[in-house]
Amino acid sequence: MTSFFEVILKRRSIRKFRDQEVEEDKIRKIVEAGIWAPSAGNMQPWVFVVVRNKKNIEKIKAMSPGMFDLPAVIIAVCRDMGLAGNFEENISIFDVAMAAQNMLLMACDLGLGACPVRSFNQKAVQVLLDLPEHIVPELLVTLGYPDESPSPPERRKGVVFLEKYGGDGWF
Amino acid sequence: MNDGELNKEFFELLCYVLTSARGLMDEPKMYGPFRLVDTASRIISILEKHGIADDFLAEERKKIDEGKYSVMESEEKFKEFLDRIIQDFAEELKKS
Numbered sequence: 438m439t440s441f442f443e444v445i446l447k448r449r450s451i452r453k454f455r456d457q458e459v460e461e462d463k464i465r466k467i468v469e470a471g472i473w474a475p476s477a478g479n480m481q482p483w484v485f486v487v488v489r490n491k492k493n494i495e496k497i498k499a500m501s502p503g504m505f506d507l508p509a510v511i512i513a514v515c516r517d518m519g520l521a522g523n524f525e526e527n528i529s530i531f532d533v534a535m536a537a538q539n540m541l542l543m544a545c546d547l548g549l550g551a552c553p554v555r556s557f558n559q560k561a562v563q564v565l566l567d568l569p570e571h572i573v574p575e576l577l578v579t580l581g582y583p584d585e586s587p588s589p590p591e592r593r594k595g596v597v598f599l600e601k602y603g604g605d606g607w608f
Numbered sequence: 609m610n611d612g613e614l615n616k617e618f619f620e621l622l623c624y625v626l627t628s629a630r631g632l633m634d635e636p637k638m639y640g641p642f643r644l645v646d647t648a649s650r651i652i653s654i655l656e657k658h659g660i661a662d663d664f665l666a667e668e669r670k671k672i673d674e675g676k677y678s679v680m681e682s683e684e685k686f687k688e689f690l691d692r693i694i695q696d697f698a699e700e701l702k703k704s
């Protein structure tokens with residue numbers, strides 16, 4: 438069994454996928470991992486739209502310059518602005534990001550490749566997915582069986598300090 | 609040639625170009641040249657699919673797809689990659 442830390446280290450942004458379907462139980466598990474993310478005030482301001490139809494995926498890809506291959510699945514990670522009130526409006530973006538991160542790690546643990554895409558037109562995706570005005574797509578998580586294994590990019594050093602900024606640190 | 613398919617592919621390319629134009633207003637500066645070179649690759653891909661691209665274009669498309677992600681590594685590498693591609697095209701243009 439892969440340890441949790443190994444999953445974190447192993448996860449890469451996968452942009453090339455094999456032409457292979459992803460099993461429904463795996464997609465369900467990934468979405469479930471998303472809904473168990475932490476959330477400020479337990480607001481859970483997220484909405485997820487799972488897209489598996491190839492034609493619909495092609496349409497979303499056409500309006501998403503940050504998507505370079507045809508994934509088997511797209512999960513639109515949306516924010517319900519009706520739930521994200523005054524206090525929550527800014528903070529709710531963190532909630533949907535944390536939900537997306539849970540999904541990316543779950544996908545990796547299931548042997549799938551995934552990539553969070555932000556370079557897409559939010560209005561266009563709202564139109565394509567019939568999202569009402571208050572359901573805003575914030576990230577598209579692309580999923581599929583990986584057709585590449587990118588090397589890990591270097592991590593920036595000197596980012597962890599002990600007790601105060603600029604003093605002794607780790608890493 | 610299937611005109612319907614060609615039309616669909618160019619329509620999707622136009623969607624890509626237009627959404628890129630809007631996206632670039634808020635995105636990092638280096639995404640601009642990246643989107644343009646990616647557009648070049650996509651145009652050649654369509655031409656290849658319909659048997660219109662010659663060997664030169666097919667070869668350049670491969671080079672573009674291999675090199676375009678250097679934008680994620682360093683600006684310098686990406687610049688060198690673009691310079692090489694442009695030089696190839698200039699040499700090809702000179703032959704005509």
